[in-house]
Amino acid sequence: MAVSRLTAAVCRQFQRVVTVSSHTQPQCATQAFSRFHLCQRRQTYDSWWFRSSMNNRALHTSCVRKGLEEFFDLPENWGEQTVKSGAPWTAKQLRVKSNEDLHKLWYVLLKEKNMLLTVEQEAKRQRLPMPSPERLKKVERSMKRLDTIVTEREDALRLLQTGQERGRPGEWRRNVFGKTFWYRFKEHPIPWYLNSRYKRRRFFEPSHVAPYTRLSLEKYLRSKMRKDKRQKRNQKRLAAMFPKKTALA
């Protein structure tokens, strides 16, 4: 089976090995991508990456469970109090990667998150502490950053090609309570004037609600002014306590 090697080799600090998920269909998603990335030791760990296709996790005796094994950690990590893991992906590191690499990394992160959630749930069930719960936060942050990078690229492409700022069309509307909000369009099979449920949802404010919009605006402005005044007062108090002359001395 052709093992697909990805061009972006990333090093890792810990013992976890990401194996190819199946022998029947080559799935390139899981090949050798780490969710954690260590900048300094990149050169030294490249060779380690190349010998990493170890498939001999022959712990389970029942027949073919290669797929479901990925819901659990490596067998040598079972029962440990802590599992070593590296730093999460930063946006700067992710921006360098190609779309294909990001797509594959997304699935690696997804599988890792599933594994961590499984371990967490089992730990709760057995009433034991989960080993290294910070891994979950790291994975979540990496995924969030990946998502921001992909949306950035999509937005840029769309702006260049069509000039549209948003992928999904919408407009500013005023609801029954007088509040202005961004209404996002939905797809319907029939026009709006035939849609009775849509017509019941009024996008204008009735005349008796109009005075309250002004009152709520006044309330908002008042609270904003109070907040600004409070902050200015605080800064003044601090400046009186710690005058600039003593800072420079």
Next chain:
Amino acid sequence: HHIRMISEGSCDTEDWSYDLGNPQLRIFRPTFNLTLVRPGKEQPPDTVQFRIPLEMTKFDVRNYLEKIYSVPVAAVRTRIQYCTNKKRNHLNQRVKRPDYKVAYVQLAQQQTFQFPDIFPEKDQKHEEGSVEEMQEKFMEDERQRQKSDPRRGGVTEWFGL
């Protein structure tokens, strides 16, 4: 209608509805997370139990497992577990425990699955000079002190001098 793929977008606020004649709905970066759980009740050997997000359907679970994990799926059954809204916090406000959906997935090709023991007892070798090692030694000494004199051969201390 059977071919509906994972119909929830990567930004979950999208509503991805399908009308006849539209191209196949696809998402490229699913945000769904599956949690494999140990079954509370005894399940048949080919059944795997998952906790899935409420928005996921049986078709979604099947496609997810087949495409991402390459696990052959024969059947999927789901149910929604309602969790209590009765508990109250220190401010006497009702606190809702979030609901979740459970999927019972039956594997194809006569495969079996047994939920493994993820937290086996491992006898820990503490490093020399660490706090845990000193604690362990102290506890060992305490236990030794509590034991009765072995020279008495199991006779209680009530008798004797």
